[in-house]
Amino acid sequence: MKKFLIYILFIFTVASCQTDLEYKISGYTQKIIVEGYISNGEFPKVYLTLNFPLSKLTDSLNMIENVIRTAKVTISDGEKTEILTSGWEPNKRHFPPYMYVGTELKGQEGKTYYLTVDFSGYKLNSTTTIPYGTSIQKFECSPIKGNDSLRDLFMTLNIDPTAKNSYRVFTLKKRDGYFIETQYVYNSEFTLSGSNKFNISPRVTELDSSFSEGGNFFKGDTIQVKLCTIDSVSTQFFKALTLFSNSNGIGNDLFIGEKDKLKSNISSPGFGIWYGNGVRYYSVVIQ
């Protein structure tokens, strides 16, 4: 239904004319934006930026100026503490391009991790737990109407309703070379239980090299699938994030989340998410 309604509104947008308006924007306050995660078997990663006022035109220069490179980022599991080292992010598609990464503490399922960020006299705190990961029971492919070479990919999960976890799925096509997230945070309402089948087609953008395939996969391709199990706090954030942002711009233009704000778990004046990932990786040949 959501897709349909988005579509109807898109039609309205197409049918209408558009013009720019001169608006005076006020009410901006600076925030430290935090994006940090720790996955089982992997080192933590944290990214820090400042938010950008809309009253000021942004170019590539002042975008870099808002990237925080002088913060002290500390991770603790309650027993061991590590100050993360910083450096440029090798993934050129990621913003901000500067990261804080661990070298000693690796994530473990079921464990709680504490984040502290010291920057410009402010101290930000957050806590998260890596949930126990869920395994994919099986993959299935199904043909697409009107195209013999394209397939939809489905996964089946066995969901434990008492865990209150949700699932984010990323797929990697060889041609892209990077993981693309699917459109949904699955079980974000925590209402599903038992065996459930999900379509895990990626949400491609015009920037992706596999855009011509759309949200499908070519028969015969080998696809990497990354399943992330996240807890209920992270679920609230990512569920809202998919609404606040939409890679093709329609979400941004029409469905502004004005009432239900993004639920940050970072203390003020910070904003963002520090989350634990119960990760499983798979390799699938599209049949």
Place this chain on the structure above:
Amino acid sequence: MAIFKYIKIKGLVSILLSFYFLQFAVSQENKLLKTDTLSSYVSKKTIDIREVEVFGRLKDSNIKSGSTGLNIDVKELKSLPQFIGESDPYKALQYMGGVSQAGEANSGLYVRGGNNDQNLILLNGTMIQNPTHVLGMFSVFNPDLISQMHFVKSGMPAEYGGRLSSIVDISTIATVPEKLDIKGSIGLISSRLSAQIPLSSKFSIYTSWRGSYIGSTVLPALALLGTDSLLTQNRYEFWDVNAGFTYLFSPKTKLIGHFYIGKDDVNIGTFKIYDVHGNSTNWGNTAAGIQLKTVFSENWSMSHQLSFSRFQIQSTLNWSSTDLKPTTIQSNFQNITYKNDFFYWHGLHSFKFGTEISYNAAIPNFVNSDTVSSLEIKSEHPSINSTQVAVYFRDEWNWNQFQFNLGLRANLYAQIGPYTDYQNQGNILNSTNALIKTYSGLEPRFFSRYLINSQSSIKFSATRHYQFLNQIPVFSIGIPADLQIPASLYVKPQVSWHFSGGYFRNLSDNEWEVSLEVYYKTLENLLEFKNSITNTFTNGMFEKDLLVGKGWTYGSELKVRKNYGKFTGWISYNLGWSYRKFDEINNGIPFLAQNDRRHDLSIIAMYQLNNRLSLSSVFVYATGNRLNLPVSWFIIDNKYVLEYSKYNAFEMPAYHRLDISVNYKLKKWHNIDSELNLSIYNVYNHANPYLVNFSARTQKIYMNYLLPIIPSFSWTFHL
């Protein structure tokens, strides 16, 4: 209800009868000859005459009209400029004062700062849930069939209930004509035809049809103009049918039946990004009712009415994947009401009392989906069934220069099973007809009018209202995706107090009318969705996504009207504030409602050049709606995120437009009276916003507008 009859005798002398004031007036060529009060004479004479022409308003209604609201002059509104060849008296209510301009692609009624769902729309006494066609651009009411339109926005008498803001009571033809009466119109996007057929001196039937052909006219034209094929590949049509009968058992007993069915159909082609491989959606109202009206004596009369109303929307989505079966989404609301009213006149008192019993069945959403859970759609959503009983009594009392209307309406509302309590994790299933939750409420109604002299009066009213049936909008534009959410275990009824007062003055032998009114209204238990769209359609527990808050509105309305002469019209200016307060929105700080229109001006002018040619124009100006806009942005998880300002802190650009119209009566041809209408909508081509937002691509605030200058032409005929 006030009933006015305007009877033409040999085209020269006219008698205007008012049941309500028990008065009559004799006039010749618009000059008043005589007025008097004689109730028995009035009632007897009216019944004996078969052919009457219903006329909108009493000459001095501005100062004398009571709490029963305004009788809208439908004929007058029909002469106003048309939109794409369709005249729409219902939409023209926006010009009447106290009603805000809804804006582009929206025919909602926002009365004195209230919400759109707070208006009770009645067609021959039957509730109409969604009164719009074509994404809110037209109402569902066929203008040829409307004989009376009654609008109550303050001092609501006790016989009306169930809504907080206003009543729009529309009646279709209920007379037995002398001969076959056929009317019709041919326009750019739709045509209509209606016929009233007398089968005997006591029995007549009527039927009408209206249908569109947008796919054959507008869309090819848009395609020729190079409009995006994403739009022109789609199809959008609407139709509606009315039928009814009037049977006169005797001069004092009348049976009236009516039936309405209407549908809007949208068919959408493939849209790759969203995996949609064709979609069809249709929605519409069905309404049927039967009324028995009896006059026992000069003092006693009664009416009984049984009515059925249904609104249904259904959407079928075909997915691009062959593995996914089509998804069907339905929303459904049904209402069955029995109502009786008894009238008793005694001396200076006019008593009215009665009961209203209704049964409502609402299914906010029913989704029939494949087992594939990518949308996380639950296949079952709770239905909410309820019954409601209302008993009312009111006395309209004329005492010297005073008129009082004192009334009380008592409501008892019960939600009944079966009901699935998704809020409670135990998923309690209540058996059929089990009592789940009851609400009750008393609604005192007070209205007073004091005639200062024959040319001026003051009026005051204080009324309380309960509303048990809510519609919560998902969009502000015309898609009828509002969720029907009646009061239930978790949803309390909306409640309101409404205080209103004003000074009314007529000048130059009632040629000019001036009025100044002020009002204050409180609103409790208002509902909002947490998000515009988010989870509303993808989980069964929509009740947990509701926010509850309150509101208050106040303002003033100034109206100047010229009633007679070649040049007629009115100016209506509203100055109003409409606030809302929700604990979970804007950190609990009060904010201006989306439909807060601080200034709202309507100027209506009509000029009769000669017997054939008339001109009319409408100018409207309204302060822009309130909206949210972002103040900053950031990137997280490689996603672009906007941070918003205080709630509804921004104001859209003002809405204003000028429409003009020329009507030309053609010479009678083979017994056919016909008229040509040329209308120009939005004469100076002003871009009125229906959507204002921030574009991440351009980093600018932009505005979408729908309706540029639109000339239209129509031919209406009557034989």
